[in-house]
Amino acid sequence: GGGAARLYEPMNRHTTFLIGGPAQYWVEPRTVEGFAEIVRYLRSQSVPIRVIGRGSNLLVKDGGIRGAVIHPAKGDFEDVRVEGETLIVGVGARLKKIASAARNAGLGGFEWMEGVPGNLGGAIRMNAGAMGTETFDQIVSVRFIDTDGQIKEKPLAEIVHHYRNVPEFEERYIVSAVLKGSPAPQAEIDVKLAASHQKRRTSQPVGASAGCAFKNPEVCGAGKLIDELGLKGRSVGAAIVSDIHGNFIVNSGGATAREVLDLVAEIQEIAQRERGVQLEMEVKV
Ligand code: EPU
Structure with a gap:
């Protein structure tokens, strides 16, 4: 697909945690067909595959990653196209970029993405969310490379999704998705965008992290619980529980x-x- 490939790529350069040993093979496809071709080839050679986007919810071990890491973030994968009340988005598009494209098209519903660091692929894979909204609230359909190496598409109704987990996209690799917005006055969208930005700035730390470390248990928020247990500021080496959240x-x-x-x-x-x-x-570890 006309992309780059490297050996022993340090993963601390590709994660927001700034942690992680080298990936044995690092591949950056630029086209959907190129991505599928790489997947078919690696599978034929029994090389383990990981796909990484923004690396914002990821802890890579110090020993690095055996096998290939595919990073679909450039070329076709960056596309954000508006069609009526839908957005057709590449897996590598930043959530922030999606929020701003929707805003410019007068489409509401994407404001929460403003405050979430990450690319579309990771957001779908883990059904990311913030401020009471989650990714699957807006999915119409998802295109992906299936386990047989072929490109397929599934509508929302056929995709099993949970809070912060969409198991079927562990071994099926997302290439793009259609997302649905709802027309709204731009002034109204701007207020929500500002709230999303504000929420992140005032209640979350700016230092290197992977966002929330734990899922919220049924009983109460994990952050609140850790706070109540007096664990803010606790550390092991240079890893420290944030004083802010x-x-x-x-x-x-x-x-x-x-x-x-x-x-x-x-x-x-x-x-x-x-x-x-x-x-x-x-x-994700
Ligand atoms: N709280 C405390 N102490 C803390 C942290 C929070 O008392 O140290 C209190 C807050 O004051 C608030 C309540 O707990 O009353 C909830 O906190 P917050 O609004 O920050 O939400 P959260 O449940 O802790 C969730 C998501 C975040 C997302 C925020 C904002 C999970 C695990 N976390 O956090 O997502 O940004 O809502 O909508 O679902 C992430 O997924 O990585 C992430 C950061």
Whole structure:
């Protein structure tokens, strides 16, 4: 697909946590057919495949990633096209860019994306959300490379999705999606965009992190729970629980994946012991 390929690419350059050892093979396709071709080839050689977008919800281990990491972020994958009340978006488009394209077209519903760092693919894979909205509220259909290497498309009704998890896109690789908005006055959209921006700026840390570390348990918010347990500021090496939001672990400079995972285990142990709550990681390892 006319893309680049490299060996032993350091993953700390490709994750918002700024953590992670090297990927054995790093591939950047630029076209959908190029992406599918790479997938078919790697599968024929039994090379393990990972797909990474913005790397904003990801903890890559210090030993790196064996096999190939595919990064569909340029060329076709950056496209954001407005058609009536829908947006046709490439897997590598930034959520911020989607929010602003929708705003310019007078389409509401995408404002929450303004405050979420990430690309469309990751947002679909994990059904990302903020401010009471989640990605699947707006999906019309998703195009993907199926396990047989062919490009297919599924409508919303056929895609099983949960809170922060869409299992079928673990081994099927998203290439684009159709999203639905609803016409709204631009002034109204701007107010919501500002609120989304404000929410992130005032309630979340600016340091290197992967967003919320844990899923919210049924009983209460994970951040609130960690806060109540007095764990803000707790650290292992350079991995530290944010003073601003208890569910964020921040890399204060040169943290290793090991340090983050040890801190995660300590928090889980304390939450279990003190409150009987099982905290499940939201960040993908
Ligand atoms: N709170 C505290 N202490 C803290 C953190 C939060 O008391 O340290 C309180 C807040 O004051 C608020 C309540 O807990 O009353 C909820 O906090 P917040 O609005 O920040 O929402 P959250 O449930 O902690 C969720 C998402 C975030 C998303 C925000 C904003 C999850 C796991 N987290 O956080 O998503 O940005 O809502 O809509 O669902 C992410 O997915 O990575 C992420 C950061």
